[in-house]
Amino acid sequence: MKTKFISIILAIFLFSCTNSSDKYLSTKKKSIANNNLIMATLYNYYASEYKALSYQAYNIGKQRLSIIKKNNPGKNNLAVVVDIDETILDNSPYEAKSIESGKNYPAYWNTWCNLSAAKPVPGSLEFLKYADSLGFNIFYVSNRKKNLEEATVKNLKNLRFPQLKDTHLLLREKKSGTNKEPNNKQPRREKITSQGYEIVLLAGDNLGDFYEDNFLGKNRYAEMKKHKNDFGKKFIVLPNAMYGKWIKSIGVTDNQSSIDSLITIMTKKIEGVNR
């Protein structure tokens, strides 16, 4: 009787193990919404290493400003250009919302921006206050759309970012005959230099924040390497694995990609990328 009882218990246990294992396997194979965002967002949201990297970037930026200032006495046209999202404003709470809701950009993006609640990327405020104190002209070049201008300025003003004049904020304009690639920041940088400014330092989290980045091209890596001596000198790069052109450049099409398709990308050799 006792043996029979133990056998029944064992059978139930084995059945439940098999059952949960099957569930686990099917979950693993299923497409999980925003799965490629989770670790990246946790990193920005919590990791002290992320914050340390940001401080490191801006500490280098401050050292560079000090040297540039010393090497250019009397010049008042020196300009610093910064991107906004993930360069000076931290939107990781928005990315966390995307994961929770299973929806992608642009869902909730305007709602989040209109809260004007983003916190500064560590070190960014001190960096720009320092640039301001040394007399650099600061330009904010962002691909946020014009309809978010008021909320963006409010967010930046609340945080006490300097030089928030209209002419120093260059957001993304609508697509038109003369503006065929609204995301391309190069025309906006040229607009700044055409006004007599000399751009001596740029900060961003996307290569397009520094130069014209052909992110779908096969030579993206080679193009970046051409500028390798500029990083930490003229270009200050902030870490952002949550989103950006790097994702499309390696063939991930959206945040809903299945784990299988991400593993396929991880294991194949991506053309033009030298690992």
Ligand SMILES: [Mg+2]
């Ligand atoms: Mg950015």
